[in-house]
Amino acid sequence: MNDTERKLGPTILKADNISLAFGGVKALTDISFEVKEHEILAIIGPNGAGKSSMLNVINGVYHPNAGSVTYRGNVRQQMKPHEAATQGIARTFQNIALFKGMSVLDNIMTGRTLKMHAGFLAQCLYVGRARNEEIQHRKKVEEIIDFLQIQSIRKTPVGRLPYGLQKRVELGRALASEPVLLLLDEPMAGMNIEEKEDMSRFILDVNDEFGTTIVLIEHDMGVVMDLSDRIVVLDYGKKIGDGTPTEIRNNKEVIDAYLGVSD
Amino acid sequence: MLDSSIPNLGEDTLSSLIFKNATVRGAKTAIREKDLGIWQSWSWADVAEEVKLLAGGLAAKGFIRGNSLAIIGDNRPRLYWSFAASQSLGGIPVPLYQDAIADEMIYVFNDAEIEFAIVEDQEQVDKLLEIMPQCEKLRCIIYDDPRGMRHYDHPAVVAYEDVRELGVKFLSEQPNFVESELIKCRADDVSVILYTSGTTSKPKGVCLTHKACIEVAQGDMGFDKYTDDGEILSYLPMAWVGDHLFSYAQSIVTGFTVNCPESSETVMIDMREIGPTYYFAPPSVFENLLTQVTIRMEDASNFKKWLYETFMGVARRTGLDIMDGKSVSLKNKFLYALGNMFVYAPLRNNLGMSRVKVAYTGGAAIGPDLYSFYRSIGINLKQLYGQTETLAYVCKQPNGDARIDSVGTPMPGVDIKMGDKGEVLVKSPGLLKEYYKNPEATRESITPDGFFRTGDAGFIDQDGHLKIIDRAKDVGVLNDGTMFAPQFLENKLKFFPFVKEAVCFGDGRDAVCAFINIEMDAVGNWAERQGLGYSGYVDLAGKQEVYTLLQDCIEQVNQDLAKDESLSGSQIKRFLILHKELDADDDELTRTRKVRRNFVAEKYDVLVKALYDGSNTCFIETQVKFEDGRTGTISADLKINDAKMIQPTEDLTV
Numbered sequence: 001m002n003d004t005e006r007k008l009g010p011t012i013l014k015a016d017n018i019s020l021a022f023g024g025v026k027a028l029t030d031i032s033f034e035v036k037e038h039e040i041l042a043i044i045g046p047n048g049a050g051k052s053s054m055l056n057v058i059n060g061v062y063h064p065n066a067g068s069v070t071y072r073g074n075v076r077q078q079m080k081p082h083e084a085a086t087q088g089i090a091r092t093f094q095n096i097a098l099f100k101g102m103s104v105l106d107n108i109m110t111g112r113t114l115k116m117h118a119g120f121l122a123q124c125l126y127v128g129r130a131r132n133e134e135i136q137h138r139k140k141v142e143e144i145i146d147f148l149q150i151q152s153i154r155k156t157p158v159g160r161l162p163y164g165l166q167k168r169v170e171l172g173r174a175l176a177s178e179p180v181l182l183l184l185d186e187p188m189a190g191m192n193i194e195e196k197e198d199m200s201r202f203i204l205d206v207n208d209e210f211g212t213t214i215v216l217i218e219h220d221m222g223v224v225m226d227l228s229d230r231i232v233v234l235d236y237g238k239k240i241g242d243g244t245p246t247e248i249r250n251n252k253e254v255i256d257a258y259l260g261v262s263d
Numbered sequence: 264m265l266d267s268s269i270p271n272l273g274e275d276t277l278s279s280l281i282f283k284n285a286t287v288r289g290a291k292t293a294i295r296e297k298d299l300g301i302w303q304s305w306s307w308a309d310v311a312e313e314v315k316l317l318a319g320g321l322a323a324k325g326f327i328r329g330n331s332l333a334i335i336g337d338n339r340p341r342l343y344w345s346f347a348a349s350q351s352l353g354g355i356p357v358p359l360y361q362d363a364i365a366d367e368m369i370y371v372f373n374d375a376e377i378e379f380a381i382v383e384d385q386e387q388v389d390k391l392l393e394i395m396p397q398c399e400k401l402r403c404i405i406y407d408d409p410r411g412m413r414h415y416d417h418p419a420v421v422a423y424e425d426v427r428e429l430g431v432k433f434l435s436e437q438p439n440f441v442e443s444e445l446i447k448c449r450a451d452d453v454s455v456i457l458y459t460s461g462t463t464s465k466p467k468g469v470c471l472t473h474k475a476c477i478e479v480a481q482g483d484m485g486f487d488k489y490t491d492d493g494e495i496l497s498y499l500p501m502a503w504v505g506d507h508l509f510s511y512a513q514s515i516v517t518g519f520t521v522n523c524p525e526s527s528e529t530v531m532i533d534m535r536e537i538g539p540t541y542y543f544a545p546p547s548v549f550e551n552l553l554t555q556v557t558i559r560m561e562d563a564s565n566f567k568k569w570l571y572e573t574f575m576g577v578a579r580r581t582g583l584d585i586m587d588g589k590s591v592s593l594k595n596k597f598l599y600a601l602g603n604m605f606v607y608a609p610l611r612n613n614l615g616m617s618r619v620k621v622a623y624t625g626g627a628a629i630g631p632d633l634y635s636f637y638r639s640i641g642i643n644l645k646q647l648y649g650q651t652e653t654l655a656y657v658c659k660q661p662n663g664d665a666r667i668d669s670v671g672t673p674m675p676g677v678d679i680k681m682g683d684k685g686e687v688l689v690k691s692p693g694l695l696k697e698y699y700k701n702p703e704a705t706r707e708s709i710t711p712d713g714f715f716r717t718g719d720a721g722f723i724d725q726d727g728h729l730k731i732i733d734r735a736k737d738v739g740v741l742n743d744g745t746m747f748a749p750q751f752l753e754n755k756l757k758f759f760p761f762v763k764e765a766v767c768f769g770d771g772r773d774a775v776c777a778f779i780n781i782e783m784d785a786v787g788n789w790a791e792r793q794g795l796g797y798s799g800y801v802d803l804a805g806k807q808e809v810y811t812l813l814q815d816c817i818e819q820v821n822q823d824l825a826k827d828e829s830l831s832g833s834q835i836k837r838f839l840i841l842h843k844e845l846d847a848d849d850d851e852l853t854r855t856r857k858v859r860r861n862f863v864a865e866k867y868d869v870l871v872k873a874l875y876d877g878s879n880t881c882f883i884e885t886q887v888k889f890e891d892g893r894t895g896t897i898s899a900d901l902k903i904n905d906a907k908m909i910q911p912t913e914d915l916t917v
């Protein structure tokens with residue numbers, strides 16, 4: 001858990017004075033924060049605070065109007081999502097974005113796409129390098145299936161699965177790319193307590209076993225306080241808090257804006 | 264490692280037979296496990312090697328002759344090997360139910376003075392570390408699956424891999440250590456202690472010997488013609504006598520292949536992939552399978568439904584005769600063959616039973632419909648009778664002479680006689696040596712002339728078949744003198760798909776009354792079909808419509824009882840549906856899911872009173888215990904309904 005001697009590494013991701021506007025709507029204003037290697041960082045805030053926009057800036061879906069993102073020492077302003085992916089950033093979505101008609105196995109296998117190098121023809125014929133590669137990828141995918149304990153649904157089409165399991169499969173697909181930085185957009189939305197506990201366990205295990213750095217957005221304060229090493233609080237596109245769960249719990253501004261005004 | 268000739272390994276013990284298998288059928292697959300989606304195999308030679316290394320590792324850890332090794336987890340090859348490893352050192356394996364609550368585990372650990380434990384994963388390690396302060400002797404916990412174990416630095420906790428490494432080192436220094444220990448083992452040494460769930464009291468350790476295991480396995484092998492090219496799927500708890508006999512002893516003696524499923528959720532899928540040739544399951548498993556088939560057929564297209572119903576009709580009429588090898592008309596033979604092509608064979612395939620030569624069920628009564636369903640679609644399902652104390656070796660139904668109302672004929676070497684109150688007394692090669700450290704219980708259970716008191720009331724009919732009526736101590740009388748066999752009634756009720764459990768009361772009372780537990784799947788499905796909304800178990804169980812549904816079931820049972828003059832008086836007069844499922848965690852069931860009737864009667868005393876004082880509702884609040892030890896409460900207002908009693912004469916006019 002959090003109290004184990006997990007070593008935080010150097011800064012892996014740094015956002016400097018990010019501002020993002022859609023026409024006249026300011027989604028993000030002058031946001032700066034850092035993520036350390038192996039850290040679990042939560043971004044919280046009321047609806048429309050700019051949390052998802054922030055994730056989208058990190059993995060290159062949105063380009064900030066001002067400011068820069070430094071990822072593993074490289075400063076960048078313009079980046080495409082697929083470039084983010086090749087650099088080891090994976091994410092899951094608030095609304096599940098899986099291939100509903102495909103099996104769990106195939107869905108997770110799509111997470112390996114970037115790691116496949118064999119030519120189109122070789123893959124069609126399933127010969128030589130493509131064959132070896134496929135076996136290696138399948139092995140990796142099976143390890144993820146084992147890790148997430150979804151062996152029993154390996155061949156089930158994703159569309160037939162309950163919501164909680166689909167979320168788990170989506171996490172599996174993100175893990176398949178062996179990410180350095182994992183972005184989770186509300187991984188526990190719409191889950192019951194048991195599913196939330198399972199998912200929390202998996203997030204901690206991913207962080208622990210693979211050393212993956214995790215940035216997550218979540219509304220359940222209990223979950224956030226338990227999981228995160230550090231929390232960044234956004235409100236109307238501005239950063240109003242940044243610190244450990246204990247610090248955030250005692251931060252006057254955060255309490256007023258988000259947790260409810262104290263008497 | 265091993266000579267090509269059969270080495271001298273002393274008397275035949277289960278562990279020495281593994282080493283013999285390594286020479287006789289060394290290259291044949293002994294065990295498989297599905298890991299990362301692929302079936303991994305170990306030959307008998309591999310298994311012998313692994314057992315030897317683990318034994319070396321255990322010895323290096325200080326495990327000596329006479330020590331016990333607790334084994335807790337799902338069916339895993341390494342856990343099966345740990346039975347053999349401890350046995351080859353002259354130690355005694357003690358498998359435990361992995362869902363046992365802390366108190367039960369502590370009791371067994373202290374009773375069997377367990378110093379070493381081998382467990383499957385983190386969950387079990389956590390459980391053991393928690394109870395460790397209360398288990399005086401426990402000093403070493405070995406785990407199989409390293410997942411999540413990285414941060415554990417408790418001195419007692421060690422990985423299987425590391426113990427195996429220790430074994431490699433230990434055996435390089437003393438290469439013949441295991442063989443020299445093996446030779447010291449005697450055939451009548453205790454080979455395993457299986458703790459019985461204890462319907463009434465604390466669990467008792469049943470000590471079984473190598474000789475008993477081997478003789479029973481040989482007896483079964485001859486009776487059902489098991490061969491070493493057979494396949495079985497091992498998915499039942501390792502602490503249960505059935506699994507120990509079938510997946511461990513039988514596999515070693517016969518040499519067939521044991522397959523370990525990937526996880527408990529994938530059993531159905533794995534079963535389809537393996538296609539076992541021998542299959543053993545308690546009636547509840549067969550019942551679940553049939554329920555699933557029925558539910559899926561309800562949702563099938565009309566044509567498929569028609570096909571299924573038509574040919575199941577054919578199967579009902581002729582399937583049993585064909586299975587029993589009786590002659591049937593040419594027309595029926597043709598229809599059955601057609602049915603086999605369209606329905607039975609695909610259905611068997613879907614159930615993973617295409618290759619099943621012999622399937623057994625036991626441990627509880629099986630419903631006639633259930634039983635004939637499987638037999639009529641071409642699965643040779645038979646019943647057996649036995650208990651932990653007799654190594655499940657008393658009676659089995661012979662091929663071609665299987666009857667629903669009997670548990671079969673005595674097995675070779677088994678002697679049966681009747682005691683007081685029709686109690687079945689058994690002398691079997693599989694008889695226990697003693698109850699561990701409990702000479703008093705041993706004296707009570709074994710007669711001076713060496714018969715085991717089964718506690719079951721029954722009789723042997725004119726064809727030599729044993730019929731079991733009830734537990735001898737449970738057979739009671741109503742105030743008017745009618746015989747009351749509660750389990751007999753409960754089983755009749757449980758044969759309805761809507762009834763999960765039933766508890767009948769009546770001894771020393773005026774009439775029979777019953778508690779019913781509904782089967783959530785079946786009743787839920789029925790409710791959906793009726794357009795009946797419900798929020799959960801408690802709500803569904805309290806619906807008047809559900810009461811009416813079950814009243815119908817009970818009246819059918821009464822109708823049935825009315826046909827028999829001696830049983831007619833024990834018809835069920837009043838009943839209620841319980842608001843919670845009876846659960847082993849609340850001590851209401853044993854771990855093998857048998858109702859602890861007296862405990863239930865005491866716990867729900869208010870309800871029993873209400874059943875007999877004529878009231879129509881009763882308020883109850885119950886404490887429930889979760890697996891992690893926390894507690895909660897459930898409360899409800901239970902309705903009580905009257906069922907129609909049928910006069911014996913009424914039936915004649917129907």
